[in-house]
Structures are given as structure tokens and as C-alpha cells.
Amino acid sequence: MKHPRLWRIAGRAPQCIRLARGDCLTCLQGLVWVTQASMDRKEACSDIVLAPRERFCAAHAVTCLVSALHREPACVAIEAEAAWIADAWPASIPSPEESHT
Numbered sequence: 001m002k003h004p005r006l007w008r009i010a011g012r013a014p015q016c017i018r019l020a021r022g023d024c025l026t027c028l029q030g031l032v033w034v035t036q037a038s039m040d041r042k043e044a045c046s047d048i049v050l051a052p053r054e055r056f057c058a059a060h061a062v063t064c065l066v067s068a069l070h071r072e073p074a075c076v077a078i079e080a081e082a083a084w085i086a087d088a089w090p091a092s093i094p095s096p097e098e099s100h101t
Contacts, residue, residue, distance in 0.1 A: 005080065007066070010073040014065040019058040023080040025066070026055040030074030037063040050076075 009015055009032060019025065025034065027050035034048040034056055048056050068074035
């Protein structure tokens with residue numbers, strides 16, 4: 001079962017997001033720049049810019065750096081099989097446990 005998560009991205013610091021094969025990242029607001037961390041030079045050099053309603057689906061497990069463009073806040077939805085999709089929940093968004101307290 002896919003577990004959708006919303007991430008708000010603001011400022012210049014990119015968010016590190018791990019995607020499993022088949023997971024999708026959809027831009028909901030603003031523009032986001034997606035860089036894949038990869039040993040494959042061609043893949044690592046093919047950055048993606050997503051506008052609202054555009055999506056990136058992982059062909060294999062990959063770690064992505066996701067940034068908002070033009071210093072404007074952005075929001076992305078991530079549909080993932082895993083309950084947690086990154087090493088740490090972004091500081092700008094309360095974790096699910098914090099939002100229920």
C-alpha cells in the first residue's frame with residue numbers, strides 16, 4: 001500500500017529524499033529541482049525540474065536532493081511503499097507523531 005507524504009520545501013537547503021523503485025514524487029506547488037545521487041554519471045547529470053502536477057517516478061532505488069527554485073516555497077507529495085522515506089523528517093514539517101500531540 002502506498003503511503004502519501006507531503007513535504008514543504010523552503011529556502012536554499014535541499015531535502016534528501018530516498019525513493020524506492022516505483023515511488024513517485026509529485027510537485028504540488030512552486031517549482032522543484034530534483035538531483036539524483038548516482039554513481040552513473042549520465043543519471044547524476046540529468047537533473048529534473050518539476051512544475052505543479054508534474055511527477056518523477058523512480059525506476060530503481062535512488063536518493064534525491066530536492067530543492068525549491070527561485071527562493072519560493074514549494075510542496076511535493078511522495079507516494080511510497082515505505083512508511084518512512086528518508087533518514088530524517090524535514091525540520092520544517094512536524095513528524096506524524098508530533099502532529100497528533
